[in-house]
Amino acid sequence: MSAREDVLRRVRAALGGSGAGTTAAGKVGTAPAPVEVPRAYRATGVHEAGSAEVLEQLVDRLVDYRAHVQRVAADDLPAVVAETLAEAGSVVVPPGLDEAWLGDLPRDVVVHRDAPDAPLSALDLDATGAVLTAARVACSETGTIVLDGEPDQGRRAISLVPDVHVCVVRADQVVETIPEAVRILAPHAERPQTWISGPSATSDIELDRVEGVHGPRTLHVLLVA
Amino acid sequence: MSTFLGLPGLRRREATSPEGGDPTEPWGAVPHPDEPLRWGESFPAAAKHTLKNEQLRRNLGHATATIRAKRAAVVDEVPDWEALRDTGSAVKEQVMAQLPDLLAQLEENVTARGGVVHWARDAAEANRIVTEIARARGADEVVKVKSMATQEIGLNEHLADEGIAAIETDLAELIVQLADDMPSHILVPAIHRNRAEIRDIFLARMGDAPPDLSDVPRELAMAARAHLRRKFLSAKVAVSGANFGVADTGTLAVVESEGNGRMCLTLPETLVTVMGIEKLIPTYTDLEVFLQLLPRSSTGERMNPYTSLWTGVTPGDGPQEFHLVLLDNGRTDVLADSVGRAALHCIRCSACLNVCPVYERVGGHAYGSVYPGPIGAILTPQLTASTGGVSGADDVNASLPYASTLCGACYDVCPVKIDIPSILVDLRAREVDADRGKHKVDPWKAAMKAASWVMSDGGRFGLAGRAATLGHGLGGRDGVISKAPPPVSAWTRERDLPAPPDETFRQWMAEHEKDGGER
Amino acid sequence: MRIALAATCIADTMFPGAPRATVRLLERLGHDVVFPRGQACCGQMHVNTGYFDEAVPVVRNHVETFAPVADGEWDAVVVPSGSCTGSIRHQQAMVCRRAGLDDLATTAEAVSARTYELSELLVDVLGLTDVGAWFPHRVTYHPTCHSLRMLRVGDKPLRLLRAVAGIDLVELPGAESCCGFGGTFALKNADTSGAMLADKTANVRATEAEVLTAGDYSCLMHIGGGLSRQRAGVGTLHLAEILASTREEPTELPPARAARQPADRRTEVAR
Structure with missing residues (x-):
């Protein structure tokens, strides 16, 4: 019997399946009662996506995680991007990034364009100062x-290896609760997702939180209204 | 089998650290066991030793108090916390009821997206599968994301025996690995270490640690970052566990903080994920429940810094070869117990450890399993049931269900509402029942039988109480008994026992009723 | 009200002061208290140590003794113990069902639905927080685990205590942490139990209370035994014994072994 068949046979035996044999300990279980799953938790928040309250909460939470947050008018975005990346030396951008965001970038900041047919190596990314991406959705409560x-966000490696992540979030992308965010993501659940809540951190030493470990040690969020 | 300190089942790992295993190192590491789910002495004996380590108790007291306060604060701010727990509990119950179908669905979806699904009956089979994959890629080194499943099967030791170095990349796991130690907590494996000990371990064992390293947590974390960076950038194979496997999409989830998980899940060409068969959730949408419950319960954060979700292979993004190993290793034995199966609902948040007054004093190593604390006390004996974990009178794991005062703090904080106290009691009953019919002298059993006879009748009990009043004089001038024969001597070692009163309540009540309530 | 008293086995034989005080208190409040003589024990010790078969006759005796409450012969059953009430409410029916005794389980549920721990009876059923008590002493309260987490009595005992005239009620640090008793845990895991007890007694002593009170004599026996051994000078009283105390009939301070003078001086030097 293959391991697959054997494990599934044991699972059936454990659940009281007739003729399924026994588990490794020689046990046959009983069938569990049917389960009703209650869903009384909040499916939506109190405030509209992109509302002032939701944006304020997002900023509060991100600052609590030691992320840098700036609220930016759409027209000012290229200037703020340029200012944020001024010291980076080099920046990697995903293939579909809005080129206008790079419009004011100083000449001495080298831009690496990551592309499916010409991906940057991990070592290249490690030598790059920063990454600039868009985002899919944000949740203010968390x-x-x-x-x-x-x-516009690129493959996972580019937003991971550089030490500074500049992430542009549009106000209308910000929802209040996790269920609202999950329902936006669900139609494309197969896409590789990274949920980011502040810069990398650890609490492994005496449960004291230290921000900045392997992932980007600095997270800049540019919240565009 | 080699022995350590005369204890069976413990071995010192072969020299995987620069200096090799030195049993005299100052930080007193627990050597690696042959069986990660059964090592050392029985709980009471192991606890007796760990209780003497005052440094350990201070470290644990500080760390658990910190995390308890953080958890309480972020849970209190969620208005629908109880509703989330109700849903989480019911979803997990549903998973167990539908496990065969959900496993098949997960397999189908992972396969459809270019992943390869393997099944492992036990630890040996899972270890063999991972080893073969690593060897086929020509890897003599794999990077690892912290994973309880791979701890449970002793993967690192197996790979080492096969000439493949497994590099733990989670900071706490790295500390434990460098110290040649065993983890003592599900979430924070090095919770038994304070900053000064961690600095000493790094200086002694991490080849590239800066010689002027201080014990400031930030500096220690930066030393780990520098140490692991090169490994991440060059690794060919990564091994991870999974927090959740989503049946209806084939999506796997890893919840982490440091970014070491993202590194391992993203940069190597090959990823192997070892997942217990109970880690399933039915739908992608169910993540909206568990990704609220888990971070607040485990690290006491509103959300952990990074959660990675991936589904099979994504062309041009991340590992282009993905293997999922579905692990039984005793889980079906747990599932067969209609009460104990709720232990499989566990999402490994470790909130129960952090609130447990027993764990807080004795630490994780006293439990003799990679799963310590209250959840370990119900999970470990059941996972090892096929080799006597619940019923074996001489099995050290059979002592675990008694490692609790049944205070109920664990049940209160469990995000999926596992009624740990009730399962502990049920496991005790299973052990007692397994011993029935065996002709051996058991003073406990004799006492319980006698007490049952006395306590099932008011008349008999009244007489017994009256007889006890004859002992009123035993208390001497203070009215207390300070020395008693076994087994009560265990009590009188640290506590006085009051002498029986000169009159039982029912004697008093009889007079009181006679006097019409005047007395 | 006609209230049946389940005295609990441990209080009946070892700590009769608690059920005596319960009787005095409830009679003072104008209720009839009945003591069904068939009672012995709720079965908790047997259940919690895994001796379910041996628990069955004990549970049967309790359920049958108190079954009249389900038929309205008494209005309620009161238990001066959180953990015994917890066992009656959460374990008795389970043990019966496991033994295939479904009818007994149904009766057990009917009895337990009318069974109350003392503070529940006073606050929830009788609607009282001020029971007219007087107890002019410094007191600290330990909320026992089963009262707190199995019964969810919350701050009911504290509300009752705060209303006691003359009382100097001081908060116990780390109050919600278990004292380490756990029934046979104190014997089977004596070292761990001792470590938990040491922390609990240190917290009690830090309050400088004269009296430690709780709703369970089992926990009080444990903590009190530790305090006595340490000669801490802190005595123990059940919540009922404080609530029963009045100016006319005051509850005496419990005997508390205290350190003799030389021992005190030794402690001073050690510091």
Whole structure:
């Protein structure tokens, strides 16, 4: 019998399946009662996506995680991007990034364009100062930004290896609760997702939180209204 | 089998650290066991030793108090916390009821997206599968994301025996690995270490640690970052566990903080994920429940810094070869117990450890399993049931269900509402029942039988109480008994026992009723 | 009200002061208290140590003794113990069902639905927080685990205590942490139990209370035994014994072994 068949046979035996034999300990279980799953939790928040309250909460949460947050008017975005990346030296951008965002970038900041047919190596990314991406959705209650690998966000490695992540979030992408965010992501659940809540951190030493470990040590969120 | 300190089942790992295993190192590491789910002495004996380690108790007291306060604060701010727990509990119950179908669905979806699904009956089979994959890629080194499943099967030790170095990349796992130690907590495996001990371990064992390393947590974390960076950038094979496997999409989830998980899940060409068969959730949408419950319960954060979700292979993004190993290793034995199966609902948040007054004093190593604390006390004996974990009178794991005062703090904080106290009691009953019919002298059993006879009748009990009043004089001038024969001597070692009163309540009540309530 | 008293086995034989005080208190409040003489024990010790078969006759005796409450012969059953009430409510029916005794389980549920721990009876059923008690002493309260987490009595005992005239009620640090008793845990895991007890007694002593009170004599026996051994000078009283105390009939301070003078001086030097 293959391991697959054997394990499934044991599972059936454990659940009281007739003729399924026994588990490894020689046990046959009983069938569990049917289960009703209650769903009384909040499916939506109190405030509209992109509302002032939701944006304020997102900023509060991100700051709590030691992320840098700036609220930016759409027209000012290229200037703020340029200012944020001024010291980076080099920046990697995903293939589908809005080129206008790079419009004001100083000449001495080298831009690497990651592309499916010409991906940067991990070592290249390690030598790059920063990454600039868009985002798919953000959740204010938990201070979470989700990237799902679409062309304006790029493959996972580019937003991971550089030490500074500059992430542009549009106000209308910000929802209040996790269920609202999940329902936006669900139609494309197969996309590789990274949920980001602040810069990398650890609490492994005496449960004291230290921000900045392997993932980007600095997270800049540019919240565009 | 080699022995350590005369204890069976413990071995010192072969020299995987620069200096090799030195049993005299100052930080007193627990050597690696042959069986990660059964090592050392029985709980009471092991606890007796760990209780003497005052440094350990201070470290644990500080760490658990910190995390308890953080958890309480972020749970209190969620208005629908109880509703989320109700859903989480019911979803997990549903998973167990539909496990065969959900496993098949997960397999189908992972396969459809270019992943390869393997099944493992036990630890040996899972270890063999992972080893073969690593060897086929020509890897002599794999990077690892912290995973309880791979701890449970002793994967690192197996790979080492096969000439493949497994590099733990989670900071706490790295500390434990460098110290040649065993983890003592599900979430924070090095919770038994304080900053000064961690600095000493790094200086002694991490080849590239800066010689002027201080014990400031930030500096220690930066030393780990520098140490692991090169490994991440060059690794060919990564091994991970999974927090959740989504049946209806084939999506796997890893919840983490440091970014070491993202590194392992993203940069190597090949990813192997070892997942217990109980880690399933039915739908992608169910993540909206568990990704609220888990971070607040485990690290006491509103959300953990990073959660990675992937489905099979994504062309041009991340590992282009993905293997999922579905692990039984005793889980079906747990599932067969209609009460104990709720232990499989566990999402490994470790909130129960952090609130447990027993765990807080004795630490994780006293439980003799990679699963310590209250959840370990119900999970470990059941996972090892096929080799006597619940019923074996001489099995150290059979002592675990008694490692609790049944205070109920664990049940209160469990995000999926596992009624740990009730399962502990049920496991005790299973052990007692397994011993029935065996002709051996058991003073407990004799006492319980006698007490049952006395306590099932008011008349008999009244007489017994009256007889006890004859002992009123035993208390001497203070009215207390300070020395008693076994087994009560265990009590009088640290506590006085009051002498029986000169009159039982029912004697008093009889007079009171006679006097019409005047007395 | 006609209230049946389940005295609990441990209080009946070892700590009769608690059920005596319960009787005095409830009679003072104008209720009839009945003591069904068939009672012995709720079965908790047997259940919690895994001796379910041996628990069955004990549970049967309790359920049958108190079954009249389900028929309205008494209005309620009161238990001066959180953990015994917890066992009656959460374990008795389970043990009966496991033994195939479904009818007994149904009766057990009917009895337990009318069974109350003392503070529940006073606050929830009788609607009282001020029971007219007087107890002019410094007191600290330990909320026992089963009262707190199995019964969810919350702050009911504290509300009752705060209303006691003359009382100097001081908060116990780390109050919600278990004292380490756990029934046979104290014997089977004596070292761990001792470590938990040491922390609990240190917290009690830090309050400088004269009296430690709780709703369970089992926990009080444990903590009190530790305090006595340490000669801490802190005595123990059940919640009922404080609530029963009045100016006319005051509850005496319990005997508390205290350190003799030389021992005190030794402690001073050690510091």
